[in-house]
Amino acid sequence: MSLSVILAIVIGGAFGFTLDRVGATNPGFIIRMLNLTNLHLMKTIMLAIGTASLLMFGGLLLGLVDPGHMSVKTAYSGVFVGGLLLGAGFAISGFCPGTSLTAAATGRKDALFFILGGLFGAAAYMGVYAGIKATGLLDKIAGGKSTLGPVGGTKYPSVIDGMSGELIGILLGVIFIAVAMVAPAHVFGSKDHS
Amino acid sequence: MILNWRSGGILLGAVFFLAVLLVKPIGVSTQFVIFDGILWDAINPDIVVLDENAKKGYSSPNAYLNKSGGKYAKNVANPLNYSFVFVIAMIAGAAISGLMRGGVSKEEKQMPEVWRKNFGDSTVKRYAAAFFAGFIVLFGARLAGGCTSGHMMSGMMQTSISGYIFTAGAFLAAFPIALMMFKKGR
Numbered sequence: 001m002s003l004s005v006i007l008a009i010v011i012g013g014a015f016g017f018t019l020d021r022v023g024a025t026n027p028g029f030i031i032r033m034l035n036l037t038n039l040h041l042m043k044t045i046m047l048a049i050g051t052a053s054l055l056m057f058g059g060l061l062l063g064l065v066d067p068g069h070m071s072v073k074t075a076y077s078g079v080f081v082g083g084l085l086l087g088a089g090f091a092i093s094g095f096c097p098g099t100s101l102t103a104a105a106t107g108r109k110d111a112l113f114f115i116l117g118g119l120f121g122a123a124a125y126m127g128v129y130a131g132i133k134a135t136g137l138l139d140k141i142a143g144g145k146s147t148l149g150p151v152g153g154t155k156y157p158s159v160i161d162g163m164s165g166e167l168i169g170i171l172l173g174v175i176f177i178a179v180a181m182v183a184p185a186h187v188f189g190s191k192d193h194s
Numbered sequence: 195m196i197l198n199w200r201s202g203g204i205l206l207g208a209v210f211f212l213a214v215l216l217v218k219p220i221g222v223s224t225q226f227v228i229f230d231g232i233l234w235d236a237i238n239p240d241i242v243v244l245d246e247n248a249k250k251g252y253s254s255p256n257a258y259l260n261k262s263g264g265k266y267a268k269n270v271a272n273p274l275n276y277s278f279v280f281v282i283a284m285i286a287g288a289a290i291s292g293l294m295r296g297g298v299s300k301e302e303k304q305m306p307e308v309w310r311k312n313f314g315d316s317t318v319k320r321y322a323a324a325f326f327a328g329f330i331v332l333f334g335a336r337l338a339g340g341c342t343s344g345h346m347m348s349g350m351m352q353t354s355i356s357g358y359i360f361t362a363g364a365f366l367a368a369f370p371i372a373l374m375m376f377k378k379g380r
Binding site for chain 1: 211223274320343
C-alpha cells in the first residue's frame with residue numbers, strides 16, 4: 001500500500017470520526033443551526049476554521065508547512081450560483097456531501113436517499129457541463145485562484161497587496177475564533193434544544 | 195456524547211490542518227463524480243480509456259471527466275487514489291464513532307426530530323425531500339467546484355476568494371429557507 005493511501009486512511013478516518021463527534025452527522029443539528037435555534041455547530045465550524053487557519057499560516061511562516069500543499073480553488077460566478085443551490089438543499093435536508101456519507105455510516109436512512117439524489121445530481125452536472133462552460137459561468141473572476149494576501153512560496157494572485165498573506169491569514173484565524181467565542185448559543189428558542 | 199464546541203472545534207480544526215500539513219486540503223464532493231464515473235465505466239467501458247496523448251494518461255468522451263487533462267478520468271480508472279480512499283475512510287471513521295456512542299435510535303434513523311415536528315412522520319415525504327436536496331446539493335457543489343468541506347472550510351482557512359464567494363451564496367440561500375421551513379419546535 002502506498003504512503004498516500006495510508007495517509008488517506010488515517011486522515012479520512014480521523015475526519016469522519018470527528019464529524020460524528022461534533023454532531024455534524026445529525027441533520028437536526030444542521031437544521032437547527034440554520035433556523036438559528038442552536039448555534040452549537042456554527043461555533044464549532046468557526047472555531048475549526050480559525051484554528052486550522054492559525055496553524056497553517058503560522059506553520060507557513062515558520063517553514064513547517066509546505067506552501068505547495070495549499071490548494072486554492074478558482075473563483076468564478078458559478079461558485080456563487082452553485083453555493084446558492086447547495087445552501088438550499090443543505091437547509092431542506094440538513095445534509096451536505098460529507099455529512100450525508102458520514103450520517104449514512106451511522107445508520108441514517110434519509111442520508112441514503114440524499115446520497116442517491118447526489119449521485120444523480122453529480123451525473124446531471126457531468127451531462128450539462130459542456131453547455132454550462134459555454135455560457136461563461138465558469139470564466140474566472142477576481143484573478144481566479146486568488147487569496148486575500150500574497151502567500152510566500154505560491155503563485156496565487158492576491159487581492160490585497162503590500163501585506164503578508166500569512167499575517168492576513170493569522171489575523172482572520174483570530175477573528176474566526178473570536179466570533180466563535182462571542183456568538184450566542186441560539187437566537188430563537190430556548191436552551192433545551194440540544 | 196457530542197463534544198462541546200470548544201473541544202469539537204479545535205479537534206476539527208486540527209484535522210483540517212493535518213490534512214494540509216501532510217497532503218492537501220480536505221474535499222469530498224468530487225468523489226460523487228468519481229463514483230458515478232466508476233459505475234458508468236462499468237456499464238460502458240468506452241467512458242474512460244487509456245490515452246497517451248492526455249496529460250494524465252486517460253481521456254473520456256464526457257467533457258467533465260475529460261477536463262484538466264483527464265484528471266477525473268484517471269481517478270475513475272484508478273479508484274485506489276488518495277481522494278477516493280479518503281472518503282471511504284471518512285465513512286468508516288464515522289461508523290466507528292457512531293458504534294462507540296451507541297448508535298442512532300430507530301426514529302432518528304428515519305428523520306431528525308425537527309423535521310418530524312414540522313412535517314410529520316411520513317418517511318416518504320422525508321426521503322423524497324432528501325433525494326431532491328441531494329440532487330441540488332451535488333449539482334450545486336459541482337457547479338461551484340467544491341462543497342462545505344472543500345470551499346467553505348478548506349477554502350476560508352486558506353483565505354481563498356472562492357471560499358468566501360461560495361460561503362456567501364450557501365448561507366444566503368440556507369438561512370432564509372431553513373427559517374421558513376422549520377418554524378415549529380423553536
